[in-house]
Every structure is written in C-alpha cells, then in structure tokens.
Amino acid sequence: MRRLFANGWVVTMDDAGTECPDGWVLVEDGAIAAVGDGEEPPAAAGLERIDLGGAVVTPGLVNTHHHLCQTLTRARAQQADLFTWLRELYPLWASLDAEAEYAAARTGLAELALSGCSTVFDHHYVFPRGRDGIVEAEVQAARELGVRIVASRGSMDLGVSDGGLPPDTLVEELDAILADTQRLHSTLHEPGPGARVQIAVAPCSPFSVTGRLMEESAELARRLALPLHTHLAETVEEEAYCRELYGCSPVEYLDRLGWLDGDVWCAHCVHLSPAEVARFAATGTGVAHCPSSNLRLGAGIAPVRDLLDAGGRVGLGVDGSASNERSDLFMEVKQALLVARGRGGPAVMTAREALRLGTRGGAAVLGRADIGALESGKQADLAVWAVDGLELGGAEDLVAGLVFAGPHRVERLVVGGEDVVRGGALVRADEAEIARAHRVQARRLTP
Numbered sequence: 530m531r532r533l534f535a536n537g538w539v540v541t542m543d544d545a546g547t548e549c550p551d552g553w554v555l556v557e558d559g560a561i562a563a564v565g566d567g568e569e570p571p572a573a574a575g576l577e578r579i580d581l582g583g584a585v586v587t588p589g590l591v592n593t594h595h596h597l598c599q600t601l602t603r604a605r606a607q608q609a610d611l612f613t614w615l616r617e618l619y620p621l622w623a624s625l626d627a628e629a630e631y632a633a634a635r636t637g638l639a640e641l642a643l644s645g646c647s648t649v650f651d652h653h654y655v656f657p658r659g660r661d662g663i664v665e666a667e668v669q670a671a672r673e674l675g676v677r678i679v680a681s682r683g684s685m686d687l688g689v690s691d692g693g694l695p696p697d698t699l700v701e702e703l704d705a706i707l708a709d710t711q712r713l714h715s716t717l718h719e720p721g722p723g724a725r726v727q728i729a730v731a732p733c734s735p736f737s738v739t740g741r742l743m744e745e746s747a748e749l750a751r752r753l754a755l756p757l758h759t760h761l762a763e764t765v766e767e768e769a770y771c772r773e774l775y776g777c778s779p780v781e782y783l784d785r786l787g788w789l790d791g792d793v794w795c796a797h798c799v800h801l802s803p804a805e806v807a808r809f810a811a812t813g814t815g816v817a818h819c820p821s822s823n824l825r826l827g828a829g830i831a832p833v834r835d836l837l838d839a840g841g842r843v844g845l846g847v848d849g850s851a852s853n854e855r856s857d858l859f860m861e862v863k864q865a866l867l868v869a870r871g872r873g874g875p876a877v878m879t880a881r882e883a884l885r886l887g888t889r890g891g892a893a894v895l896g897r898a899d900i901g902a903l904e905s906g907k908q909a910d911l912a913v914w915a916v917d918g919l920e921l922g923g924a925e926d927l928v929a930g931l932v933f934a935g936p937h938r939v940e941r942l943v944v945g946g947e948d949v950v951r952g953g954a955l956v957r958a959d960e961a962e963i964a965r966a967h968r969v970q971a972r973r974l975t976p
C-alpha cells in the first residue's frame with residue numbers, strides 16, 4: 530500500500546531538526562519511503578494522495594512510562610504523597626484480573642492514541658496470585674486499537690513483613706517472576722524493527738523489590754536482549770528509605786546492583802545530585818520524565834535540562850492514571866516545557882525541544898531506532914494536528930503554537946502506515962463503548 534500525506538507542515542525530528550512547511554510524507558508498506566518539501570512525487574496508479582490542508586505533521590508520540598491498570602482507580606488518595614497513595618491503592622489493585630486489565634488498557638490506550646501517541650510502554654507490576662493473562666489482555670487491546678506496545682512483566686517480591694511497602698499478599702516468588710518473564714518473551718516479543726509488541730523486564734522499585742530480584746532481572750533481560758526498567762528517585766521519602774535500608778541514595782543503590790547502562794531507563798529521577806546526572810549520562814541510562822504525575826504527588830521536578838546538557842537520554846511518560854488522571858502525552862509535552870521553565874527560567878527549554886522529548890527522545894529511551902522521527906526507512910508512525918481551531922488563531926509559528934496551546938485531540942494518527950485515528954475519532958473501536966465497558970469493570974474492581 531502506497532500513501533502520500535501531502536500539503537502539511539512536516540516536523541521530521543531528524544538530527545538537524547528539519548521542518549518542511551510545504552511538506553509531504555510518502556509511505557510504502559508501513560514504512561516511510563521519502564519525505565520532502567515542495568514538489569510532490571507524481572500521481573501514480575495505486576498511490577493514495579491525502580491532502581492535509583496545511584496541518585502540522587509530527588512523528589507519533591512515544592510514551593515511556595504508564596500503568597494502564599490505574600485507569601480503574603482514578604481520583605483516590607487526592608492529597609497523598611507517594612507512599613501514602615500506594616498504601617491506599619494496593620488493596621484495590623489486588624482485585625485486578627485479565628478482564629479488568631483489558632478494559633483498563635483499552636481506555637488508557639485509546640486516550641493515548643487520541644493524544645497522538647503511537648507507541649506505549651506499560652509498566653505493569655501487579656500480578657495477584659492465580660490471575661492469569663494480564664499482560665496478554667493489554668497486548669490484545671493494543672493490537673485491536675492499532676498502537677504499538679512495549680509491555681513489561683514487572684514484579685514485586687519485597688512485602689511489608691520483610692521491610693517493603695506492598696502488602697505480602699501482592700508480592701510474588703522470585704523464580705515464578707523470572708519464569709513468567711521468559712514465557713512472555715517467547716510467546717509475545719517481536720525483536721523489531723517495526724515491532725508492534727515487545728516485552729520489557731521491569732521490577733517495580735527499590736522499596737518493593739529485593740536486591741536479588743533486581744540483579745537477576747538485569748541478568749535475564751541482558752540474556753534475552755530485552756529492555757530493563759524501574760522506578761527511581763521519585764520522592765524524598767524514597768531517598769530516606771534507601772539511605773536507611775541500603776546506606777546510599779537510590780541511584781547509588783542501582784549502580785551497585787549493576788543496573789546503570791544503555792539498555793536501562795528509569796521513571797521519574799526527580800531527586801538526582803549533579804554527580805548522579807553525570808553518571809546517568811556517562812552510562813547511557815535513560816529517564817522517563819513524568820511531569821504531571823510528579824506535580825500531582827508533590828514529588829518535585831526532575832532536572833531535565835541538566836540531563837540533556839550532560840548528553841542523557843530523556844523521554845516523556847504520562848505515568849499511571851491514578852497519579853495523572855489524564856493519559857494525554859501531548860499534555861506532557863507542554864507540561865515538560867512549563868516545569869523546565871518553572872525550575873530554570875524561560876530560556877531553558879524551547880517548545881520544539883519539548884516536542885522532541887515526546888517523540889525522538891522517547892524512541893531513544895525505549896531503544897527504538899525505527900520510530901520517533903519522520904525519515905526514510907523509519908516506521909510510518911505519524912500524528913497529524915489540525916491548525917484551524919480557535920486556540921491557534923494568531924499563531925504564525927504553528928509548531929510552537931501547538932505546544933504552547935496544548936493539549937489537543939489529534940486529527941489523524943497513523944501507525945505503520947495504517948489509520949488508528951481519523952477525523953479525531955478512533956478508527957477501529959468505539960470510544961463510548963470503551964468508556965461504558967470500563968465503568969463496569971471499575972465498579973467490579975472497587976465496589
């Protein structure tokens with residue numbers, strides 16, 4: 530199938546930051562065949578020309594941290610810090626099963642797709658005993674909606690009776706965790722490029738996972754060539770917990786376990802010393818920056834400008850829907866811009882740099898060279914943004930205008946050359962039906 534997306538302002542996110550104000554993108558068999566400015570490829574039999582009417586075209590956004598299951602438990606623990614919030618929510622999550630996860634994933638993935646997001650990493654770590662098929666359920670939801678998913682087989686094995694935060698009923702045995710991770714790798718993981726489903730290894734956090742599971746997870750991930758992920762340095766309480774239990778900061782703890790490397794990315798990284806920022810950059814360890822969640826829980830603001838200046842990899846995440854009730858990645862683009870400026874002043878980040886974090890940055894964090902930019906040979910993952918609405922009136926610079934005026938419902942989302950959103954609506958699913966089914970499951974989970 531050949532498609533020509535023509536008459537758009539194409540923001541390529543290539544190394545040079547090339548933009549084509551009179552641009553077009555030629556797609557063949559799910560990949561980008563060519564990108565240009567001005568004169569289009571000639572009409573030909575079998576070539577579908579789609580006139581974008583001057584809309585802005587960006588790479589599909591890439592979400593680097595989420596917990597889709599949390600769409601079922603929004604707006605709880607409204608004034609709580611992270612540890613208090615977790616203690617209130619763990620008992621609710623203990624009822625999760627595949628049916629509820631499927632409904633949760635459809636909701637979160639639909640929200641993300643409608644915000645222009647074509648690739649979603651989900652950090653799932655809640656596996657109540659005897660409930661099978663949870664990761665399979667979210668993968669099924671992603672396949673049906675048409676977005677790419679990197680699904681983690683996360684884990685917790687440090688219960689409250691051993692000094693951890695989660696209840697003992699919600700932690701698993703180390704051997705069972707690793708065996709299930711191997712099973713999901715062999716049944717679901719596509720090595721790529723162009724992969725629509727990948728598996729990541731993702732023990733939850735320093736306060737819910739033993740050091741031994743952290744080490745063995747890293748060993749397994751590296752043996753299977755899977756990406757490796759965890760939460761890190763999110764709050765001052767976590768810092769105090771690590772100092773008390775391990776005698777060092779969370780980053781030093783992870784370093785000691787042999788984690789920091791180019792195949793790893795960590796969520797949050799709010800509390801990093803200058804030396805730890807340098808260590809992240811030197812080792813190539815990536816960061817999933819989740820500004821709305823960090824603000825919602827009052828955790829602080831990550832030193833993103835410092836990480837970028839040091840040469841670090843940084844992408845954006847919406848984080849779970851119980852600590853950021855809105856799964857809108859374009860909102861995180863804007864939020865990243867605003868919090869960077871709140872921390873360091875108006876000159877520290879441009880609108881285009883924020884957009885780069887949400888596209889190219891996210892792809893780099895997930896270790897995906899095949900997405901995140903509109904260049905020949907990359908996957909045809911495109912987000913088309915209408916520019917004729919009220920909020921962009923008077924904006925000459927439409928790209929910066931989009932970021933400053935965000936968030937927006939995406940006009941069209943293309944993943945692997947195929948429409949996932951068209952005319953601001955899901956192509957393969959009914960939004961109202963997803964919302965109805967989700968409410969039934971949310972009530973079942975939290976009576």
Ligand SMILES: [Zn+2]
Nearest residue numbers: 760796848849
């Ligand atoms: Zn998280």
